[in-house]
Amino acid sequence: MEMVSKDIVMKILKEDTQKIYTLIDSQKEHLCFATCPAFDEVVDTQLFGLSKQIEFAIKLGVLEKDEGYQIISELEYSLNDMYSSYYQQTNAPQAKGE
Secondary structure, three states: OOOOOHHHHHHHHHHHHHHHHHHHHHHHHOHHHOOOHHHHHHHHHHHHHHHHHHHHHHHHOOOOHHHHHHHHHHHHHHHHHHHHHHHHHHHHHHHHHO
């Protein structure tokens, strides 16, 4: 069996993580779609898949738990930031008018 190095695993995880960041960033530009159920499903599916990849890498011993949790945490932070921006933009005019 061929050994997998940490560098290869990290490269794959970074590529997959970047795809999710790109998806989130594209929604930041189109905040009107931030509440789209299809977007939520896609992001949830992508995050779930990535978390399973991370769990597998941890089980193989090529990734530390803290490293894996950090990757997911940063993605969730970016997603929450997108939703916060959407909320602020959609609710700010209403609050001023009250």
